[in-house]
Amino acid sequence: MKKLLCAVSAFALLIPAMALAQSAFNGTWKTDPSSIHDTGKPIVITLKGGMFSCSCSNPAYTVKTDGEDHPVTGHPGFDTVAVKIVDDHTIEQTLKKAGKVVETLTVTGSADGKSATEEMTNDSGSTPVTGKAGLVKVAKAPMGSHLLAGSWKMKNIDNVSDNGLAYTYKVDGSDVSLSTPTGDSYAAKIGGPAVPYQTSMGANDTVSVKKLGPNSLRETYERGGKVLSTSTMTVSADGKSMKTVSHDMHNDITTTSTARKQ
Numbered sequence: 001m002k003k004l005l006c007a008v009s010a011f012a013l014l015i016p017a018m019a020l021a022q023s024a025f026n027g028t029w030k031t032d033p034s035s036i037h038d039t040g041k042p043i044v045i046t047l048k049g050g051m052f053s054c055s056c057s058n059p060a061y062t063v064k065t066d067g068e069d070h071p072v073t074g075h076p077g078f079d080t081v082a083v084k085i086v087d088d089h090t091i092e093q094t095l096k097k098a099g100k101v102v103e104t105l106t107v108t109g110s111a112d113g114k115s116a117t118e119e120m121t122n123d124s125g126s127t128p129v130t131g132k133a134g135l136v137k138v139a140k141a142p143m144g145s146h147l148l149a150g151s152w153k154m155k156n157i158d159n160v161s162d163n164g165l166a167y168t169y170k171v172d173g174s175d176v177s178l179s180t181p182t183g184d185s186y187a188a189k190i191g192g193p194a195v196p197y198q199t200s201m202g203a204n205d206t207v208s209v210k211k212l213g214p215n216s217l218r219e220t221y222e223r224g225g226k227v228l229s230t231s232t233m234t235v236s237a238d239g240k241s242m243k244t245v246s247h248d249m250h251n252d253i254t255t256t257s258t259a260r261k262q
Contacts, residue, residue: 023171024215024235029242029259031165033131033157040253042138042153047091047146052083058228058250069096076203076223077124078102089113089147097124102201113137113147115155122164125182125200129164133157166262176209176217194222 046053046062053062063070067084078095085091086106093105102124109116116135121128134155141149163181170177177187186207188195194206205228208220215235221228231246242259 023169024239025169025171025176025217025233025242028166028168028262030162030262031244031257031259033160033165035258036154036157036255037257038154038253038255040248041251042151043251044151045149046141047085047149048142048144052091055251065091067092069094077201085146091146091148097201107135107148109147113150116148116152125163125180125184127163127182129161129182131157131160131164165259167259190217194220197221 044055047065050065051062052065053060057075059074061072061075061081063072063081063083065083065085067082069080069082071079072081073079078097080096082094082096083091084094089109089111091107093103093107094101095103095105100123103120103122106119107116108119114137116137118133118135119130120132121130134157135152136155137150138153139151167178167180171190174190174192175187176190177185179185183198183200185198186195188207188209190209190211192208194208197203197205197207199205203223205221205223207222210218210220212218212232213234215237216232218230218232220230227249229246229248231244233242233244235242240261242261244255244257244259246255246257247253248255
């Protein structure tokens with residue numbers, strides 16, 4: 001989640017080191033789940049004929065809905081997916097890496113099929129992250145599909161555990177570092193080259209950091225030389241809140257959120 005909730009950036013050589021040392025970004029921040037809003041393309045789920053596919057991942061994957069583990073490729077965080085149709089309104093997904101469960105997702109649709117609730121537990125980090133999201137259907141699926149098939153957009157997020165919302169920045173001169181309760185971290189130079197983004201998911205992602213203004217920073221995340229996402233943060237004049245605008249290149253989704261300094 002942190003990748004969708006942070007950022008850093010470009011006039012670094014023009015900002016005195018002392019000003020950076022007293023950066024408004026220093027400290028621990030916690031995102032308000034009610035402030036998270038998405039705009040852009042919907043997520044498309046296909047669920048018909050005993051097969052499941054979803055555009056939510058890059059690359060998208062297609063597996064049988066028999067509840068068994070099926071291998072998928074191109075995903076550093078998981079290598080098998082199991083999809084089980086619980087009933088006409090509910091499906092369960094289990095993602096594993098080397099036989100270990102890294103994430104479980106349960107999606108339950110409303111009686112009319114126009115909305116759904118997704119409950120998630122992510123075990124990929126040093127501590128589990130749990131959360132719940134509300135979804136709204138924006139396009140129907142072909143006739144004969146499961147009720148949860150179709151195009152969906154996020155309506156709201158709530159009940160997220162604190163370790164999935166908090167993160168800490170430290171800026172000292174041109175040095176910037178990030179750490180999260182789940183074990184993600186990096187240490188970079190503002191305006192410098194991309195550095196490894198340390199994560200238990202095992203992805204070979206990198207992040208570069210630039211400064212856009214006195215209280216505005218941007219992070220650019222890449223994998224294999226291709227930009228995955230960007231996050232731009234702006235701290236308020238009083239230093240108590242931070243607005244983040246993140247863009248997911250694969251799904252073309254822009255997410256905005258607000259965090260409070262703890």
